[in-house]
Amino acid sequence: MSPLRRPGRPAGAGHRPLARGATVLAAALALLSPLAGVAPAAPAAPETAGVADVTVQVNAQASLGRLSATARGVNTAVWDAHMNDPEVARLMKAADVGTMRYPGGSYADIYHWETHTAPGGYVAPGTGFDDFMGTVRATGAQPILIANYGSGTPEEAAGWVRYANVTKGYGAKYWEIGNEIYGNGHYGSGWENDAHADKSPREYAREVRAYATAMKAVDPSVKIGAVLTAPGEWPDGVVGDGDPGDWNHTVLSEVADVVDFVSVHWYAGGADTTAGDATARLARLPGELREVRAQLDRYAGARSPRIGIALTEINTNTGGARLTARPNGLFAADAFMTALENGVFTVDWWNTHNGAGQITDVDGETDYGDMGMLSGGGCTGDVCEPAPNTPFHPYYGMKMTGELGTAGDTMVAASSSERDVSVHAVLRHDGRLSVLLVNKDPDTARTVGLDYAGFTPSAATPVVSRYARGDSDITRVTGGGASASQVTVAPYGLLTVTLEPRAGTGPGASAAGTPGTPEAEAVTDTTARLSWQGASGAARYLVQERDGTHTRLVGETTGTSVTLRNLPPGSTHTVDVLAADASGRLSAPSSPLTFTTGTPADSTCAVTYHRDTGWGNGFVATVTVRNLADTPVTGWTVDWDWPADQQSVSSGWGATFHQTGSHVRVTAPEDAGPLAPDGGSTASFGFVGANDGPNPDPTVFRLNGTVCSGG
Structure with a gap:
């Protein structure tokens, strides 16, 4: 592979936006603040606005978790000659970057830290571990280090810990074991180097334990991370020959007692033409992250809250197009906050520099097909990128999230009435409230009315920061009648509004x-x-x-x-x-x-649901029903509701299936005999299912309306 390109991956499930669940509970506090003036927009937008065409609601008392010092991160790679340019540290510090991941994706599984070599790959001068740590320290960040699993050993990894934390005193806390090891060919597609004869998830789990033992023997304070697949993304659901389950379930069943975090990668996919295309796909991400946490809960039990989730690679697509343009900047802002609001402790963009690829025109600008946040100065044919370290739009998208909040601040719930305007909100530790608005409409400025629960804004003019067409950086907006109740967001624009609480109100009071x-x-x-x-x-x-x-x-x-x-x-x-x-x-x-909540332990029926196999966006399952009552059951029906959107029954056998929305009803075949009492007989049926995104098991089954116990 080219040293400047991230390896490709097989296509997974299709990408369709997931419907958002409707809110049904009453607000805890009354919504406040009348409508007033508007913030000035980018040059293409009017300076004043009339009636709001978008309504945003913010509940400052509905917590989504706290921002950590590691929230914003980037990947760095040893093949990147500009990795440690002084300008990189300055730019990343300005964007409040808290983590830097090294030595660079799939290169981690061929890289040997002590000799600073990557057999079969290119290593740029000046990119050794100590050089990298110089940039990390200048940024004020923490490293996330990837121990070589593909061609390394636990002893080599332990030696790195000893050098980093004992010899040099770097205090490197986060250590992943390998990169995308599920891409080692075990499931048919292989881009990740893995020299182990056994490439199964069970072997990876055994080795993770060995790595953790060796590395923590040197420094017990280090945090060890295992690699998982994103639920609903290939190869999730695929069960290899001889494996007891798919990658995640096999790995977690054997390492949940020793790992401190799990590492997941997520790419929106597709060659997007508008910001809406990519950001709509973000609707999949919350469900996928919830399923990761559910898997941790299943296998780690009471220890689960102590195991973090790291989204160590994220970007739109790997196809090499529409990556440096404004739509991907909007995606970056939306993606960082969406992931953080859904339980991850760090989001790491792929990549700092990555290299020029397919050249296209997007939103009137040249898109260089570069998955980096900063220009590497490379060329495709006779089209060359700007000078090295010139920020691309995704950098400013990430930087805008720093305007929204920093470590210790509380992310709170916010919703928008329109799909093309996203919203994120943060309650600052000093009592202020910041709201980030993302307008994905390329042509129309959106006038946004802001309502609040649990927060009473003061009469002071809010502080407004903008990144839109015509801005060369995050721009502080003054004047223009900005108020707490209404603002205008420019087409393809980002706007952050920061409000002071009314005196005597808010958490600070x-x-x-x-x-x-x-x-x-x-x-x-x-x-x-x-x-x-x-x-x-x-x-x-x-x-x-x-x-x-x-x-x-x-x-x-x-x-x-x-x-x-x-x-x-x-x-x-x-x-x-x-x-x-x-x-x-x-x-x-x-x-x-x-x-x-669970199911009753002493119900008069029991249902076992077993996923037999899967392939990322489809699966086969078998359901077995037992009657535990003391009388027979004739003419049975079994009902359940799918936990996630885009789960469905495609075809089945052994019964009649009917699905309405997320609800499934299965009816006994006409020739079915009664279910004998006291578990004397069982009914079994199976089906082929489809999923576009996460595929969690149903939580409750009902036999003729009675909630059943688990099998």
Whole structure:
């Protein structure tokens, strides 16, 4: 492969936007602020606006988690001669980059750190580990280091830890074991070097344990990461010959007790012509990340909250087109925040520099087909990129998220009435609220009305930052009648509005600190006992459940635990906790907890659901039903609901299938006999299913309306 190109990968499932679930819960607090003036737009947009054509709702008390110091990251590669240019550190520091990943994707599995060689590949001068760490330190970031799994050994990795953290004192915390090892040919397509005779996920899991043991023997504080596939993306669901399951389930079943984080890669795919094409595909990402967490919950149990999720590579496509232009800058801003809001602790763009590829014209500009954030100065034919380290639009998209919030700030729920305007919001630790708006319409400025729950803005003019056509960097906007209730976002524009709270309101006015993240101590089919670390100055605690941007109170206590009752079996809930001081003023919300109730242990029926095989965007499953009642069941039906959008039954056998929306009803064949009592007989049926995105198992099955136990 070319040293400047990331290896290709086989096509996975098709890319269709997922429908967003409707919010159904009432707002916890009244929406505030009348409509007023507008912020000035980019040169192509009017300076004033009339009636809003987009409505945005922000709930400052609905937590999506806290931004970490590692939130924004980039990849770096040893074949990149400009990797350690002083300008790189300056630019990345300005964008609040907190992680830098080394030595560069698939190169990690041929790279030997001690000799600074990559047999079969090119290594540029001045890109050794110490040179890289100089850039990391100048940036103020942390390294994410990829230990060579493909052609390395646990001993080699342990030697790197010793040199980095004992000899040099770099304090390198995050260490992945290999890059995209599932691409080693075990599933038919192979781009990742893997010299192991056994290329199965079980062998990878065995080796991860060996690497973790050797590396932590040198420095027990290091965090070890295992490589997973993104659920719903190839080769998720594929079961290799002799394997007990697909990649993720096999690996996690054997390493969930030793790893500290998992590493996932996600590419939107496709040669996009508009910002909407790529950002619409982001609708898949939250469900895929939820499924990663569900898999961790399944195999790590109580340890799951201590295992982080790192999105160590992200970009739009690997096809080499429409990568440096403005649409990909909008995608970068949207993608960073979408991933962070859905539970990852770092999002690392591929790549810092990557090299010129296919030349196209996008939005009136030359697109160089370069997956880098910064120009490498290369050429395709007689078309050359600008000077090295000139930022491309994705850099400014990432940088704009730094205007939204920094480490310690709380991401909060926000929603937009229109698909072509995305919104993200952050409650600052000092009580201010920042809202990022992404206008994916290439032709029309959008006038946005802003409503708030749990936040009362002051009358002060908000601070507005913009990146749109005509801007050479993030631009501070002044004047133009900007207000807390209405702004205008230029076509293909990014706008961040930062608001001061009204005096005496907001978390900063409360004497109570922020509670700790709730933990689920015990969850049954209908109850959940939650506990959390108390906050200073708290007189009582409010437990609230979130659905989209809406919240509702579900518990209140003067202690630090509560039991939620009368929950539906197999239902998923996201809750957080607020502390109230003696005057009733509320703190910022804790980080959220998501949990799913189970099924009854003593039901009169039991259902086993087994996924037999899969191929990324399709699968085969078998369902077995037992009657545990003391009377026979004749003429049975089995019902379930798919947990994710775009899951469906394509064809089946052994029964009659009917699907309406996400609901599936399976009816016994006409010649089926009764189900004998006390488990004396079973009914079994199977089907071919389809999925476009994550493919989680259904959580609840009903036999003739009765909720069944698991098999």
